[in-house]
Amino acid sequence: MTTFILFSTLFVLFVINMPIALAIGLASLVTLLFLGDFSLMMVIQRLYAGTDSFPLMAVPLFMFAGALMEHGGISSRIVRLAECLVGWMPGGLAAVSIVSAMFFAGISGSAAADTAAVGAILIPSMIKRGYEPGFAGAVQAAGGSTGVIIPPSIPMIIFGFLTGASVGKLFAAGILPGLLIGISLIAVSTILSAKNKYGKIESFSLRRLKGSLWEAKWALGAPVVILGGILGGIFTATESAAAATLYALAVGLMVHRQLSLRELPNIFVRASITSSVILFIIATASVFSWIMAIEDIPGRIAANFLTLSDNPGILLMLINIMLLIAGVFLETTAALILLTPILVNVLPSLGVDIIQLGVIVVTNLAIGMLTPPLGICLIVSSGIAGCRMEDMVHRILPMLLILLVDLMIITYWPPLTLFFPDLLNY
Amino acid sequence: KTTIRLGLVTIPGSAQNICAEKFKELLEARSDDYEVKIHHSASLGSETEILQQIQMNTVQMGIITDGPFDVFLPEVRVINYPFLFGSYRQVDEVLDGPVGQELLQRLEKVGFKGLAFSENGFRHLTNNKRPVHTVDDVSGLKIRVMESVLHKELWRMLGANPTPMGWPIYTELQQGTIDGQENPLSVIWTYKLSEVQKYLALTGHVYSAHIDVANLQWFEGLPGKDQDLIRQCMIEAARYQRAWNRDNEAAFLDGLKQAGMQVDEQPDLAAFRSKVANIRQLEIYQGPATRQLLQKFLEAAGQ
Amino acid sequence: MNSGLSRHIQGIHLASDWANRVTEILLFIIGLNMALIIGAQVFSRYVLNHSLFWSDEVGRICLVWISFLGASAAYKRHAHIGVDFLVARLSYHLRIRFAVFGVLLSLLFFAVLVLYGIIFALFISGQKTAALGLPLSLTYSAIPLSGMLFSLHAVSHLCRLLGLREGSP
Numbered sequence: 017m018t019t020f021i022l023f024s025t026l027f028v029l030f031v032i033n034m035p036i037a038l039a040i041g042l043a044s045l046v047t048l049l050f051l052g053d054f055s056l057m058m059v060i061q062r063l064y065a066g067t068d069s070f071p072l073m074a075v076p077l078f079m080f081a082g083a084l085m086e087h088g089g090i091s092s093r094i095v096r097l098a099e100c101l102v103g104w105m106p107g108g109l110a111a112v113s114i115v116s117a118m119f120f121a122g123i124s125g126s127a128a129a130d131t132a133a134v135g136a137i138l139i140p141s142m143i144k145r146g147y148e149p150g151f152a153g154a155v156q157a158a159g160g161s162t163g164v165i166i167p168p169s170i171p172m173i174i175f176g177f178l179t180g181a182s183v184g185k186l187f188a189a190g191i192l193p194g195l196l197i198g199i200s201l202i203a204v205s206t207i208l209s210a211k212n213k214y215g216k217i218e219s220f221s222l223r224r225l226k227g228s229l230w231e232a233k234w235a236l237g238a239p240v241v242i243l244g245g246i247l248g249g250i251f252t253a254t255e256s257a258a259a260a261t262l263y264a265l266a267v268g269l270m271v272h273r274q275l276s277l278r279e280l281p282n283i284f285v286r287a288s289i290t291s292s293v294i295l296f297i298i299a300t301a302s303v304f305s306w307i308m309a310i311e312d313i314p315g316r317i318a319a320n321f322l323t324l325s326d327n328p329g330i331l332l333m334l335i336n337i338m339l340l341i342a343g344v345f346l347e348t349t350a351a352l353i354l355l356t357p358i359l360v361n362v363l364p365s366l367g368v369d370i371i372q373l374g375v376i377v378v379t380n381l382a383i384g385m386l387t388p389p390l391g392i393c394l395i396v397s398s399g400i401a402g403c404r405m406e407d408m409v410h411r412i413l414p415m416l417l418i419l420l421v422d423l424m425i426i427t428y429w430p431p432l433t434l435f436f437p438d439l440l441n442y
Numbered sequence: 443k444t445t446i447r448l449g450l451v452t453i454p455g456s457a458q459n460i461c462a463e464k465f466k467e468l469l470e471a472r473s474d475d476y477e478v479k480i481h482h483s484a485s486l487g488s489e490t491e492i493l494q495q496i497q498m499n500t501v502q503m504g505i506i507t508d509g510p511f512d513v514f515l516p517e518v519r520v521i522n523y524p525f526l527f528g529s530y531r532q533v534d535e536v537l538d539g540p541v542g543q544e545l546l547q548r549l550e551k552v553g554f555k556g557l558a559f560s561e562n563g564f565r566h567l568t569n570n571k572r573p574v575h576t577v578d579d580v581s582g583l584k585i586r587v588m589e590s591v592l593h594k595e596l597w598r599m600l601g602a603n604p605t606p607m608g609w610p611i612y613t614e615l616q617q618g619t620i621d622g623q624e625n626p627l628s629v630i631w632t633y634k635l636s637e638v639q640k641y642l643a644l645t646g647h648v649y650s651a652h653i654d655v656a657n658l659q660w661f662e663g664l665p666g667k668d669q670d671l672i673r674q675c676m677i678e679a680a681r682y683q684r685a686w687n688r689d690n691e692a693a694f695l696d697g698l699k700q701a702g703m704q705v706d707e708q709p710d711l712a713a714f715r716s717k718v719a720n721i722r723q724l725e726i727y728q729g730p731a732t733r734q735l736l737q738k739f740l741e742a743a744g745q
Numbered sequence: 746m747n748s749g750l751s752r753h754i755q756g757i758h759l760a761s762d763w764a765n766r767v768t769e770i771l772l773f774i775i776g777l778n779m780a781l782i783i784g785a786q787v788f789s790r791y792v793l794n795h796s797l798f799w800s801d802e803v804g805r806i807c808l809v810w811i812s813f814l815g816a817s818a819a820y821k822r823h824a825h826i827g828v829d830f831l832v833a834r835l836s837y838h839l840r841i842r843f844a845v846f847g848v849l850l851s852l853l854f855f856a857v858l859v860l861y862g863i864i865f866a867l868f869i870s871g872q873k874t875a876a877l878g879l880p881l882s883l884t885y886s887a888i889p890l891s892g893m894l895f896s897l898h899a900v901s902h903l904c905r906l907l908g909l910r911e912g913s914p
């Protein structure tokens with residue numbers, strides 16, 4: 017009965033377009049009132065506990081770093097480097113947009129930030145060169161989704177926070193899957209561009225590549241600071257996020273000189289607000305999770321789930337299906353918080369490492385960022401491209417198909433995720 | 443049937459869980475009126491938050507490390523007074539004796555019914571830099587400590603660089619973000635810290651207990667015979683758990699040695715003690731109630 | 746609408762705008778400080794070989810305040826994400842009605858934040874943070890305070906929505 021009230025209230029509130037965080041909070045409130053055993057002070061305690069966390073500090077800090085990099089002239093240099101790297105291919109600009117997004121993914125932890133930063137430059141130039149707007153937006157959204165797989169990654173930080181798995185390990189595990197996804201997306205976009213006769217932008221020149229690489233050296237220094245610092249044992253993931261923020265501040269103000277002190281408040285405020293949208297969901301969802309825990313709901317759902325099969329391969333497939341469906345309708349953070357406790361309960365029956373499970377979960381949810389009705393990358397890129405999300409669906413479909421193939425590889429071939437964590441003897 | 447919700451933060455197999463499961467088994471075997479529901483692995487929140495939930499009667503009982511009680515009743519910290527107890531026999535004498543019972547009694551002021559003490563045990567130092575025999579070997583080590591003024595000051599006095607950090611710390615130890623940590627053998631063993639720590643010194647610098655508590659109002663609202671039954675079951679569970687911990691320590695130590703840890707079983711503790719002799723002067727021990735109880739504890743422990 | 750009422754409504758909008766401006770200044774200050782504090786922690790640990798005891802705790806308090814103050818600013822800017830594909834298919838008037846209903850429900854939640862936020866702060870009065878010994882009631886006051894900001898913005902949204910209902914698309 018409790019389960020029914022909790023989930024049906026949540027569903028109704030979602031459908032009438034309540035903000036997700038408030039819908040989760042209100043559904044929890046209604047359930048607490050129904051149960052009647054518990055003081056409403058619990059709402060306050062759990063809201064606070066949800067955000068009172070050292071690992072979660074990395075969420076706003078990576079947002080700050082990403083925003084400072086974008087405004088400090090990093091994105092334009094990264095785009096230039098990507099042009100010199102892959103601009104000679106058929107459909108050069110589409111490949112450029114994916115490669116730029118992959119580079120930017122090494123700085124930002126958020127797919128939406130990634131799509132916005134790179135898309136703001138590349139979607140208009142693709143449209144200017146005769147790319148169909150829906151296609152331009154779809155390519156950029158798909159590229160942006162690598163933002164949460166190539167480290168750093170906010171969903172991985174949240175997964176680590178929920179399960180206690182090492183965020184550093186999760187980051188390391190995302191490197192190869194991120195490259196796989198990026199390369200397969202380039203392949204698909206190149207084939208589609210060739211079919212539509214979208215041409216190259218310039219021919220390859222080693223001299224230009226070297227020049228742009230030199231120009232982008234400070235930009236590329238950011239992923240070095242972030243990953244090198246974590247893997248080299250200099251700091252924790254949260255500390256690396258603070259280091260990245262201060263690095264971005266220094267580069268923008270003193271090296272590129274494209275950042276002025278006057279704009280700082282605005283940049284920080286916008287990044288704080290974007291983070292708060294995520295953090296407020298985490299806060300209200302921790303009231304929700306507390307109710308689930310005290311009523312033992314994840315345990316019971318997991319037990320029912322395990323009666324479906326005892327074959328780890330089939331269970332993994334079912335989990336992928338469940339996560340993909342969740343990703344279609346739910347916002348990433350909410351999906352993570354609602355489903356991770358259940359997954360942790362079934363983990364022993366899956367025969368996979370928790371780190372690999374983390375990458376599987378995040379990949380599924382990254383695919384969800386590309387599907388309406390709630391696909392954050394699609395929302396951002398359709399805004400820039402000036403077309404409706406519905407009109408982009410058939411354009412995004414080929415990319416979704418190749419992402420599903422990648423997902424299967426990530427799910428059933430553990431070395432891909434575990435190579436780096438194992439190599440580093442983490 | 444009345445459901446008793448019992449909260450703890452550790453994973454199955456840990457010291458707290460042994461005590462909780464024994465309590466459930468005893469109570470459910472002896473009475474048909476109660477069902478004990480154990481919420482473990484911090485699914486309800488941190489230890490401080492579970493204590494608040496017990497105060498709200500959202501959760502009825504808890505098996506909680508002594509540290510977090512500090513916030514509610516400062517004098518609980520006397521249990522953690524460095525080098526207070528010389529042996530487990532002495533621990534039992536003091537905690538099961540009148541001063542231990544007085545401490546449990548005092549918890550009633552803040553809404554808890556103190557039922558019994560179970561334990562984590564004596565805390566020992568591990569690190570990755572060098573063997574620790576004398577106190578000088580501690581100098582400059584980056585030691586992870588719990589977020590507690592006592593532990594910070596203790597390690598500062600011993601010459602280390604105490605670094606407060608949440609748990610777990612496996613990755614940080616392996617990466618070398620910190621050099622060492624301090625915990626009872628059961629924790630070092632359960633969390634496989636031998637994989638990332640080379641040296642262990644049996645410093646036993648602080649004894650760490652759990653206090654097994656219930657919501658006072660809820661408890662006093664129960665029929666008298668049920669109160670006695672619950673109390674009796676918890677006392678037996680705590681005794682069982684303490685015996686379990688002590689029986690297993692030798693095995694944990696052997697296991698850690700076999701995993702390659704270099705163990706100093708008899709570090710020069712006199713030097714450690716003299717370095718922290720002034721810890722009584724710390725502000726945290728200056729409250730009148732704390733000072734008075736500390737005096738009683740020191741006397742009971744023969745110091 | 747009589748002019749007295751519309752002056753009151755104008756006052757609410759003004760108060761909401763003003764409160765949000767102060768909130769945003771605080772967000773900048775707290776956010777920048779959080780980055781600096783964590784940066785200082787790394788510097789202190791490696792260069793000075795002396796770990797800061799308070800940096801973790803202060804950082805976490807900054808995070809809590811950013812989360813709740815920022816959430817109220819996001820509410821002011823309509824930045825919280827929702828699922829609008831069903832509502833988007835409804836008629837204009839029905840859509841406004843759902844929006845009004847949503848704001849009223851939200852006000853219920855915000856009232857709990859304010860009321861129980863204060864009750865909880867009283868409940869834990871006397872409890873202190875582990876490192877610096879700051880009163881927990883103070884750190885927890887982020888919740889009732891943001892509850893008040895949320896409520897103010899909600900009433901301002903509500904006035905705007907009711908104004909729209911009288912007009913036409």
Ligand code: NA
Nearest residue numbers: 121163166168
């Ligand atoms: Na990323």
Ligand code: NA
Nearest residue numbers: 343344384390
């Ligand atoms: Na979606």
